[in-house]
Amino acid sequence: MRDLAPDIVRQRLLIEGYFTAAVDEVSIRRFLVDLAAALQLRTYGQTVVFAPGGMGSDRNEGYDAFVPLIDSGISVYVWSAPRFVSVVVFTCKQFDVSTAVRVTHDSFAMTEMVHQAF
Numbered sequence: 001m002r003d004l005a006p007d008i009v010r011q012r013l014l015i016e017g018y019f020t021a022a023v024d025e026v027s028i029r030r031f032l033v034d035l036a037a038a039l040q041l042r043t044y045g046q047t048v049v050f051a052p053g054g055m056g057s058d059r060n061e062g063y064d065a066f067v068p069l070i071d072s073g074i075s076v077y078v079w080s081a082p083r084f085v086s087v088v089v090f091t092c093k094q095f096d097v098s099t100a101v102r103v104t105h106d107s108f109a110m111t112e113m114v115h116q117a118f
Contacts, residue, residue: 011094015087015104017113023078025049031107032067038103039095042070
């Protein structure tokens with residue numbers, strides 16, 4: 001993909017995988033705050049966690065969450081039944097990918113995971 005704005009610093013990371021940890025609204029909020037802190041990224045607003053419960057198909061039930069950062073944001077998408085999570089970190093500041101992967105792995109007790117930085 002061609003970089004349309006090379007003068008704008010951007011780093012993105014997608015982490016996905018299967019988890020074994022107990023996941024609820026509280027644990028998702030804690031994860032987002034812990035991940036931002038571990039990456040030395042500053043939050044400026046409340047973490048938002050949605051659980052649409054019953055509005056879609058059972059297969060897609062879970063959580064959608066976001067924490068705004070001074071340097072952009074972190075999103076989390078959780079599929080409860082298959083115990084699958086997708087984390088997207090988008091920043092205008094460089095961060096350590098291995099730290100993000102480790103914090104995600106440990107927070108969700110991942111059994112299998114992949115990640116792609118871009």
